[in-house]
Amino acid sequence: MIAENTQTQMRKGILEYCVLLIISKGEIYASDIIAELKKAKLLVVEGTLYPLLTRLKNNGLLSYNWVESTSGPPRKYYLLTEQGRDMVNRLDVTWMELSYAIETSKQIKQ
Amino acid sequence: MKKTLNINIGNSIIHIEEEAYEMLTAYLNEVKAHFATSADHYEIVTDIENRIAEMFREILFQQQRQVVELQDVAQVIAQMGTVKQFEEVDEEADSTVPPSHEGVKKLYRDTDEGIVAGVCAGFSHYLEIDVRWIRVIALISFFIGGSGILAYLIMWMIIPRAVSRSEKMYMKGEAVNLQGFIRNFEEELAGNQLIKRSTGFIAEVVDAIGRVLGKVGKLFLKIIAGLIILFGCFCLLGLCISLAMVLGFSDANPNDYFPFNIVNTDYLPTMILAVFVAFAVPLIALILFSIRVLFNTRAINRTVSFALLIVWLAGVMTSIFYITKVSSEFKERAEFTDVKDLKPYGTYNLLINRTRFFSKEDSVRYRISSSNYRGRVILNDEDGPFTMPRNVSLSIEKSDNGKVTLAQNFSAQGKTFENALQYAQNIHYGFSQQDSVLNFSPQLQLTKNTNWRGQSVELILKVPVGVKLLLHRDFDRYLQRYGSWSCEGETDDDQDVKVWTMTEDGLKCDLHKSE
Numbered sequence: 001m002i003a004e005n006t007q008t009q010m011r012k013g014i015l016e017y018c019v020l021l022i023i024s025k026g027e028i029y030a031s032d033i034i035a036e037l038k039k040a041k042l043l044v045v046e047g048t049l050y051p052l053l054t055r056l057k058n059n060g061l062l063s064y065n066w067v068e069s070t071s072g073p074p075r076k077y078y079l080l081t082e083q084g085r086d087m088v089n090r091l092d093v094t095w096m097e098l099s100y101a102i103e104t105s106k107q108i109k110q
Numbered sequence: 111m112k113k114t115l116n117i118n119i120g121n122s123i124i125h126i127e128e129e130a131y132e133m134l135t136a137y138l139n140e141v142k143a144h145f146a147t148s149a150d151h152y153e154i155v156t157d158i159e160n161r162i163a164e165m166f167r168e169i170l171f172q173q174q175r176q177v178v179e180l181q182d183v184a185q186v187i188a189q190m191g192t193v194k195q196f197e198e199v200d201e202e203a204d205s206t207v208p209p210s211h212e213g214v215k216k217l218y219r220d221t222d223e224g225i226v227a228g229v230c231a232g233f234s235h236y237l238e239i240d241v242r243w244i245r246v247i248a249l250i251s252f253f254i255g256g257s258g259i260l261a262y263l264i265m266w267m268i269i270p271r272a273v274s275r276s277e278k279m280y281m282k283g284e285a286v287n288l289q290g291f292i293r294n295f296e297e298e299l300a301g302n303q304l305i306k307r308s309t310g311f312i313a314e315v316v317d318a319i320g321r322v323l324g325k326v327g328k329l330f331l332k333i334i335a336g337l338i339i340l341f342g343c344f345c346l347l348g349l350c351i352s353l354a355m356v357l358g359f360s361d362a363n364p365n366d367y368f369p370f371n372i373v374n375t376d377y378l379p380t381m382i383l384a385v386f387v388a389f390a391v392p393l394i395a396l397i398l399f400s401i402r403v404l405f406n407t408r409a410i411n412r413t414v415s416f417a418l419l420i421v422w423l424a425g426v427m428t429s430i431f432y433i434t435k436v437s438s439e440f441k442e443r444a445e446f447t448d449v450k451d452l453k454p455y456g457t458y459n460l461l462i463n464r465t466r467f468f469s470k471e472d473s474v475r476y477r478i479s480s481s482n483y484r485g486r487v488i489l490n491d492e493d494g495p496f497t498m499p500r501n502v503s504l505s506i507e508k509s510d511n512g513k514v515t516l517a518q519n520f521s522a523q524g525k526t527f528e529n530a531l532q533y534a535q536n537i538h539y540g541f542s543q544q545d546s547v548l549n550f551s552p553q554l555q556l557t558k559n560t561n562w563r564g565q566s567v568e569l570i571l572k573v574p575v576g577v578k579l580l581l582h583r584d585f586d587r588y589l590q591r592y593g594s595w596s597c598e599g600e601t602d603d604d605q606d607v608k609v610w611t612m613t614e615d616g617l618k619c620d621l622h623k624s625e
Contacts, residue, residue: 076160
């Protein structure tokens, strides 16, 4: 139970970082984000992405444009705001630190 | 066939099957409930709905379909994730999903498992008692003054039948939410259990009876078909033989017999052929159809049947054409009268003379050289002419001028008046006087190859008052107004010849002649 909880917490934080990373590469549609996440083997269901995107958007990290679609109504394409970019940079640093921490921890153990 | 609904989801109109709609609604309700606590729930749910609509469109487009089905919804939900999966990832959102409809049970009739109308099965779901006990109770109640039957009928009427998936789930007390739907759906996919439910006892009996009846009925139908084939073949054979006889053996001159004598000889063969086709083709069609019934085969293909139809129509059209043509030859009627003075006698003996002289026509007809038989007579034993409708009539009237006359009124029909008159003039009627004996021919004669055009002769014999007439019983059929039956005396005599006397009031029967 505790292990599960930890896993969930870790995944949750990393998911947010990954989503921001994917969007940072350019304007992107929600289902394409899912596709990228699946490629990265960070399996999620689409339904979990929408609350996350909405939360990030409401926190000012993301914005979206309505883009006309060939079939059906226009789609929301997400992109990073300035604030979002700062966030990604900060998270990059954090990730380096964490990665270092983990690598070192493992080496010490050996 | 399934009922479909139109829904507006994410600004798209989607056709969706009822079951799929129920599942989708259940899913969206759960999703809404899940995000209800979140401040941005409206936006999140809208995004999800838009995405679902998009996935539907993609599925329909890829598979070239019109309507969203249950498995499509299942697929979309799998991709979108269930609320349970959301909870695993996202725990800050309050995960207390209200257990929607959990435990809520409604009373429906279960026709899938029921024997008659599913009332007992419905109660068994509702009361969670084995259906057998309920049936036992119902059966016992049936025998308590039949009140159970009435109750059953009333419940049959009042309790609705569980038709849709959600109704069936309410009936069984399953939670009508997504898990319930998916479970239900998977159950169905796994063994098609919902569809192939064991049918009840009565249903089985009815089924068995139906099968037996069906087999007996089929056998009966086949026997009938076989008889029709046999009968039809005989008829067809008969038709063919008569056709051959009429057309091929011209020796047996058909022109003398009704109805052939009506038709002009020049188009008789055509018309006979046409009539043959008009009768034979339906017979063939009937036989072919019966063969099809009997042997369960496609007896004829479309082209053949179409050709048969065309041939038949041609035959019918030709027949109708000639029939109207022939009947048009009866349009006008013409008659002329030939009056003969007869030698006066006090008493006349009227005879119907069945002998007639061998005519030139006869010699042609019988292929006998007329020179050898000149003057000989043919005895015609026929009582009346079968060859033609009755066409000789005799009436006896009082003569005003004291003379004895015989007026022969010849009449016939034809296309025009001249035509009709010509036919009338071609009538030969054999009448001769030998002293006081008047010989009447029983029939009239037409020149050979003359068609029947309603030729008839009306004979009017006028005799002065006081003249006696000896009339044979045979005259009954030719005589107008009088007959030997009006001459039956008290004496029970059975004479063939009766004596009549012309009086001022017309012909009177002389009853006392025999004395």
